[in-house]
Amino acid sequence: MNTRETALCILREIGGKDNIKSLTHCVTRLRFSLNSFAPASEARVKQIPGVLGVVRQGGQFQVIIGQSVEVVYNEIINDIPDLSPSAQEVDHRRNPTQGGIINKALDTIAGIFTPIMPVVAGSGMIKALLSILVLAKLIDLDGRTYYFLNFIADAGYYFLPIYLAASAARKFRCNMYMAMFLGGILLHPSFSALGKSGDFISVLNLPVRVVTYSSSVIPIVMIVFTYSFVEQFLEKRLPSAIKFIAKPLCSLMIMAPLSFLVLGPLGSFLGDVIVGGLLAIQQIAPWILPMVIGAFMPFLVMTGMHYSLLPAYVSSLSSLGYETVIGPGNLPSNIAQGAACLCVSLKSRNREFKQLSITSGISALLGITEPALFGVNLRLKKPLIAIAIGGGMGGLYAGITGVMRFGGGGAGLAALGLYVGENPLNILNALVSCVIAFLVTFLLTWFIGFDDISTEVSDEGSKTAVAS
Structure with a gap:
């Protein structure tokens, strides 16, 4: 099934065009605001090829697509011109988000901060590139090239x-x-x-x-x-x-x-x-935030609570030039997600699920975890225990050693340059936290085991036990 067919199937199973109030997307999810949840079938949407999962949170019906989400989003927008970006926001003053004040607050924070994250990420990655070039002595701090790249990156925050x-x-x-x-x-x-x-x-x-x-x-x-x-x-x-x-x-x-x-x-x-x-938390107990984020980030993502951290995260980056709110804990957590998927790929007897676990695991190691979380680990449940322990231990090490992230962007191996600073031990300790998270999670997943997806799986998803 191609992306066009995936988009049409999603439209049909959520109640059709007339049931859509607004539509946006983030890195991996389509975020529908619906007139009514009644016509939307979560079970049938989950069965559509190309869909990794469905989450109802913040008053939204969220369909997890993965890295091809923008393509599917554009297919839907092409079918519904009225959902153009300028016309698809909901008035949250007169139409409160379903689910109460907390959901409304989270949805508002997400709506404000998510669109600007490419700016934060772009600025951060240029800063990371400059740090690497300076560390490798490939650029002159007093030269015009450094001067231009530096003020270009600063403009993202200024x-x-x-x-x-x-x-x-x-x-x-x-x-x-x-x-x-x-x-x-x-x-x-x-x-x-x-x-x-x-x-x-x-x-x-x-x-x-x-x-x-x-x-x-x-x-x-x-x-x-x-x-x-x-x-x-x-x-x-x-x-x-x-x-x-x-x-x-x-x-x-x-x-x-x-x-x-x-x-x-x-x-x-x-x-x-x-x-x-x-700063007070960092001085008194620097290990707390990275350990908690490392252990519970998958659960925060599932509930949408990770958006509540965005104001503090962006404020820290813009004011201090570094952050310890998300990055030092999120990095080992994402590595733990990848480790669990790769372990599942070795133990699973289902060829298709094995392939999904490999691709999702590699994606998680690079920093995109939702295919791993919703396509593999949440589906099997038991790997989440190993991920929480492995991510928490990696985050604990990152917190004790004072790991900092110096720019916005991903939290995976593809964005390790964000941890390059004046202190060369920062990137080294970030790598060690990744190794800890990977090894602990992989070994725990191997020995705890999981209920494999049967090779004779029905549409309802029957399972067969895998020995630990």
Whole structure:
């Protein structure tokens, strides 16, 4: 079955085009917001060739495709032009996400931060490349090549408020360009030239705190969220004859004082609290976060809770230049996923499942784990025990040795350059954490065993025991 047929089958089994409210995708999943979950058959969608699994979380019906997700997404968009990217966001102020406040919060965080992750990853990978070139003495720190590549990478973080303004505007259903304008005024050099960060200046007898908003995360999200209500208020009350001119003027006259007097400083303070908390954890017990993430990342991914870490992760990278929130634990966890799949591939007697385990295992080692998680390990269940132990032990070692990730991007062997820093032991310790996670997980999976997928498997997925 090709991707076109896969897309058509998915459309049919989720209730057809008329049941789709909106559609987005991430690295491996199609994320449907449906008018009703009743017509959508999880069991039948799971049986479609090319589909690795189905998850209902955050008020979404998520279909796990793997690395070809963008191709399937484009096939669906071609069939439903009304689902163009500019028209497919749901108004979360008037249509709350199903499942309560937690699901709504997670869905909002994912909707704001997921679209900007290519920017964070691209900046991080350029930084990683520079670190490797410097370590190998292949580039001159004082040369023009280093200078250009360095400021190109820095631009990904420096203008972060503008990127976040665009994605937040889509999520909160307000004018994207006005939101980016509000991000731009925070970064204007004339504002930062008024004084040192933390100084107060008087404007119309009002105290304005000079804050460095470049690379900040929380202030612009708070500003755009507030602006979405201001825009809605003005849309309803301004006369149509002058709305084109009056609405942007009134929006700016309201939002600029609010941004500089209240929302910006408050958001900056909250960002400082998050970064300060992370630094405190790192000083008191640096092993906690990597160990917990290493052990429980698969379960966080299954429930969508990993999105709750994105603000802290991005804040740490942009403020400190490194992060210990996700990377040092996620790296051994992904390696553990790959190790479990490769062990399954050796023990399984099902030829097709063996092949799936090999490809999913290699993908997980390189940093893409959802095919491994949903296609193999969650399906067999027992390997998850080995993954939690192996990933946790690898994360514990990474935490004790103070492993840091210096850029955004994947968490696998393909992105090891992100761990190259001034201290050469950082990348070495990251590799050791991978070895620990791989060996522990592989051996535990081998001895614990699992219930193999029978070579005479029915559509319902019967299994046959494999001895440990």
